[in-house]
Amino acid sequence: MTDRIDDERVEEDLRNLRRIATDVPPADAASKARWQAALDAEVRAEEEPTRVVWAPAIPVLLAALVYAAPMGFGAIVWAFVLGATYAVGAGVLFDEAQRGELDPA
Amino acid sequence: MSALEPAVVHEWMDRYGGQLQSVAQAFAEGSTEAEDILQRTWVTAWRQGSKLEPDSHVGAWLHQITLNIGRSAYRKRVGRRRLFERWGWRPSSVESPPTLEEELYRLELWRAVAELPGLQRQVLIYRIVEDMSVADTANALDRAEGTVKASLHRALGTLRRRLGPIPETECIKEVS
Numbered sequence: 001m002t003d004r005i006d007d008e009r010v011e012e013d014l015r016n017l018r019r020i021a022t023d024v025p026p027a028d029a030a031s032k033a034r035w036q037a038a039l040d041a042e043v044r045a046e047e048e049p050t051r052v053v054w055a056p057a058i059p060v061l062l063a064a065l066v067y068a069a070p071m072g073f074g075a076i077v078w079a080f081v082l083g084a085t086y087a088v089g090a091g092v093l094f095d096e097a098q099r100g101e102l103d104p105a
Numbered sequence: 106m107s108a109l110e111p112a113v114v115h116e117w118m119d120r121y122g123g124q125l126q127s128v129a130q131a132f133a134e135g136s137t138e139a140e141d142i143l144q145r146t147w148v149t150a151w152r153q154g155s156k157l158e159p160d161s162h163v164g165a166w167l168h169q170i171t172l173n174i175g176r177s178a179y180r181k182r183v184g185r186r187r188l189f190e191r192w193g194w195r196p197s198s199v200e201s202p203p204t205l206e207e208e209l210y211r212l213e214l215w216r217a218v219a220e221l222p223g224l225q226r227q228v229l230i231y232r233i234v235e236d237m238s239v240a241d242t243a244n245a246l247d248r249a250e251g252t253v254k255a256s257l258h259r260a261l262g263t264l265r266r267r268l269g270p271i272p273e274t275e276c277i278k279e280v281s
Contacts, residue, residue, distance in 0.1 A: 027122030
């Protein structure tokens with residue numbers, strides 16, 4: 001008997017919780033359009049792997065090498081490593097900016 | 106692992122968008138953060154949806170994702186606020202006061218559900234979101250019915266302790 005009363009109370013509570021939790025108005029069309037656009041942009045970004053655009057990167061690398069050349073072989077190696085790292089980063093950013101993926105915020 | 110077709114997620118947006126929006130609002134400070142939680146939910150659903158079994162309960166699964174992302178965002182914000190307060194800076198709250206009693210209760214409810222232990226949370230979500238019986242919930246979670254019942258009792262007990270007696274929805278509407 002007590003078990004039945006307890007079960008009934010649980011079911012009553014669940015009914016109330018269900019109505020509170022799920023009885024909400026559907027999302028409006030503008031929200032759904034925003035979500036779909038954001039998801040589609042994410043899908044596109046995932047499908048197109050990020051490329052390095054070398055055109056803006058090469059002058060940076062060359063400038064680093066020219067600057068380091070009078071300082072000897074070690075400096076040239078360091079300039080190449082640091083310049084290439086920077087250049088690749090710049091190239092990736094350039095590519096993302098071209099595709100409009102950079103978040104202005 | 107291949108991701109789902111975005112069209113499938115678009116369908117879920119139509120079907121569950123409104124419900125998940127109210128879950129996200131429970132953890133967000135303002136509509137922008139709620140929107141962010143929801144966007145992350147859809148992206149996660151798209152990435153992981155291909156792992157779902159054909160007979161999975163998508164509504165419950167999406168609610169779990171939103172709760173996890175929302176809880177994490179909420180904790181981060183609370184942590185940041187504590188840190189700022191320790192530095193003596195009091196941020197002004199942009200949280201708008203809920204206008205309806207039911208809305209207020211709904212927000213508190215989702216926050217409390219998110220803090221429940223894993224199985225209790227799953228059982229409660231299956232029962233209130235998917236409207237499943239004890240037997241179906243036990244079947245879906247691959248647990249004994251007794252375990253499901255006990256988890257449900259504990260979950261409801263925790264909610265009653267935290268939020269007070271679970272009100273009848275008609276009463277809430279009368280108050281508002």
